Amino acid sequence: MKSHRVIILLLITIIFLTTFPANSQNYAASLQTETEFRSHPFTEIWRGEKKDTMFQSCVLGYAKNVTIFTPNGFSEYAGEKYPVIVTFDRNGVDLTNFLLHSVDILEMAGQTPRSIVVSIESGGEPGDRTKEARWSIDGKEANGERYDRFVFDEPMPHIIDKYRGGKNQVIVYGHSWFGYHTAMILKNHMPDLLGVISASPCCLKDERIDEIVQAVKECGPLKYKFFLRIASGRDIGDDLEVYRKLKGRIGMLRLPENFDYKSTWYSAAMHMEVPVLQCIQLMYEIYADWACLAFTYSDPYNNPTFDDDQLYDSLQKMPDEIYWIHIPISDRHLDWRVEYHRYIKDERVTLECRLATWKFMVSRFGETPELYFNIASYYDNLGQSDSSEYYIRKCRSFDLDDDLKGRIKELEKEVG
Numbered sequence: 001m002k003s004h005r006v007i008i009l010l011l012i013t014i015i016f017l018t019t020f021p022a023n024s025q026n027y028a029a030s031l032q033t034e035t036e037f038r039s040h041p042f043t044e045i046w047r048g049e050k051k052d053t054m055f056q057s058c059v060l061g062y063a064k065n066v067t068i069f070t071p072n073g074f075s076e077y078a079g080e081k082y083p084v085i086v087t088f089d090r091n092g093v094d095l096t097n098f099l100l101h102s103v104d105i106l107e108m109a110g111q112t113p114r115s116i117v118v119s120i121e122s123g124g125e126p127g128d129r130t131k132e133a134r135w136s137i138d139g140k141e142a143n144g145e146r147y148d149r150f151v152f153d154e155p156m157p158h159i160i161d162k163y164r165g166g167k168n169q170v171i172v173y174g175h176s177w178f179g180y181h182t183a184m185i186l187k188n189h190m191p192d193l194l195g196v197i198s199a200s201p202c203c204l205k206d207e208r209i210d211e212i213v214q215a216v217k218e219c220g221p222l223k224y225k226f227f228l229r230i231a232s233g234r235d236i237g238d239d240l241e242v243y244r245k246l247k248g249r250i251g252m253l254r255l256p257e258n259f260d261y262k263s264t265w266y267s268a269a270m271h272m273e274v275p276v277l278q279c280i281q282l283m284y285e286i287y288a289d290w291a292c293l294a295f296t297y298s299d300p301y302n303n304p305t306f307d308d309d310q311l312y313d314s315l316q317k318m319p320d321e322i323y324w325i326h327i328p329i330s331d332r333h334l335d336w337r338v339e340y341h342r343y344i345k346d347e348r349v350t351l352e353c354r355l356a357t358w359k360f361m362v363s364r365f366g367e368t369p370e371l372y373f374n375i376a377s378y379y380d381n382l383g384q385s386d387s388s389e390y391y392i393r394k395c396r397s398f399d400l401d402d403d404l405k406g407r408i409k410e411l412e413k414e415v416g
Contacts, residue, residue: 003032046117047072047108055158059150060143063120065090066155069100070163071107071114073331077365080328081166083115083194084159086151088178089129090119095175095275102279110294110332112287117166118155124180133177135184137207150187168224168325171195171286175275176239180204183230183246187215194323195227197282199275200235203390204242213249222258224324227286227323229262231278232270260285287327290319298336300353301343308337334361338374351378369398373407380415388415 048071067090071082085103090096095392096119106112123129135144159165170193174182179201186196204212216228228250232243247263262285266277284291293315312329319327338357341350343378358375362368376391392415395408 003127013401028168045097046104048074048104055150055153055155057150059146059153064150064155067119067120068102068159068163069117069119071116072104073114074116075164077328080114081164081169081326083169083171083327084118084156084165085115085173086120086156086172087093087173088120088122088133088181089175090121091123092175095272098276099173099279106280106283106287108332110298110330110336111291112283113327113330118159118164120151120155130177133181134203135181135208137205144184147181148188162384166325168192169194169323169327171197171227171408173197173199173275173279173282174201175199176202176271179372180208180242184208186228188213190215190226191220191222191224194325195229195282195286197227197229197278198231198246199278200232200239200271201242201246202239204246206245209242209245210248212246213253216250216255216259216261217253219256219259221256222306225258225260225289225322227260227282229264229278229282229285231264231274233271233274233277234264234266235269235271235274239271266322274329289322291320291328294333298330298333298340300337300341308356309363312360312364331361334364348382351382355382367394369395369400369404371396373404373411376415377411380411385415 018038046069048069051068051070053066053068054063055066074082085099087096087099100117103112103115103117107114116293122132131141131143132147133144134142136142156165156170160167172182172185172189172193172195174180174197176199179198180203182196183198183201187191190196219226230243230246230250232239234240235243237243243263243265247265250261251263264278264281266274269277297312297315316326316329334357338354341357343351344353355375355378358378362371362375372391372395376388376395379385379388379391388411392408392412395404400408
């Protein structure tokens with residue numbers, strides 16, 4: 001019997017080995033699909049507009065190149081004030097682009113409000129950069145005090161006035177020599193700013209560190225949140241020593257109420273990587289409270305209400321109290337509220353909630369043919385043809401593109 005079993009096993013093995021290559025090739029061929037060549041869809045770093053300008057500075061006695069980046073959807077809503085992010089070293093193109101792209105992606109995801117980015121060119125002639133960053137204690141070749149006055153007395157009032165920047169929504173972001181300069185502005189501007197971010201600050205003398213610590217100590221209770229972030233890495237020169245002193249001395253203070261301070265050491269990061277690592281994290285942290293409230297509104301599972309107006313207003317009061325400034329929940333969050341209603345199991349609730357949100361968007365952000373078409377479609381789904389026809393007429397009062405004209409015709413057939 002055993003010999004018979006051995007012979008049978010040998011026969012099965014021979015058959016398998018002789019047929020498997022062909023079978024495997026046929027099986028692999030059945031899985032293959034045509035792969036279409038697709039070039040990489042490069043996108044613009046910044047979806048908004050940019051304005052290059054030259055500020056002839058009375059304070060400095062020479063001109064400075066400044067670029068103002070306004071966000072996508074800038075000035076669409078009357079009365080909206082915009083956070084202003086001031087960064088130095090516009091001539092460091094890669095770092096500037098990374099900051100811009102980070103801010104744009106966070107805004108696109110609804111994680112931060114629409115913001116203006118102001119990028120100021122440092123230096124000009126060789127050695128000017130360090131002169132502008134250094135303060136008088138560093139010797140004669142130091143324009144730090146004058147440079148500070150230039151930034152806050154000349155470009156900033158223009159941006160706040162012409163571009164509707166929020167006076168108390170200014171975030172200053174500096175790296176290396178300007179990480180030092182940025183830390184120093186705590187002395188003069190802390191109550192008036194939203195945040196100060198110092199990446200790899202270098203060359204700070206003990207006396208200056210003491211002045212920074214004293215400014216933090218004496219700022220008193222704050223009505224709204226103020227953010228201080230200091231970061232360094234496995235760095236060059238005295239950067240790590242400066243970071244450790246700042247971290248240690250500020251960490252020993254009993255910080256004032258609403259003073260949000262955090263230090264970060266990137267143990268494996270070199271000098272130029274620190275601002276890249278810090279950028280998205282710090283913007284996320286500054287606006288985390290606002291984003292949580294915005295997403296609370298966006299999530300209809302927790303708030304399946306038809307009264308969008310009341311819910312929006314009750315949540316909107318909270319960021320005003322946290323930041324002491326009005327940062328509106330944006331149209332992006334309302335769009336998500338409409339989208340996320342698909343998780344509500346009751347179809348009628350979904351329909352009525354979406355209608356309520358779209359009507360609320362019209363009241364807050366103005367009339368658009370797309371919003372009116374959506375409202376008309378959902379009234380049709382609810383079987384309310386009169387209301388559907390009313391919003392179709394409203395939609396037709398606009399100058400429409402061919403796509404929307406075609407969709408309206410199809411809807412009219414259904415309603416009719």
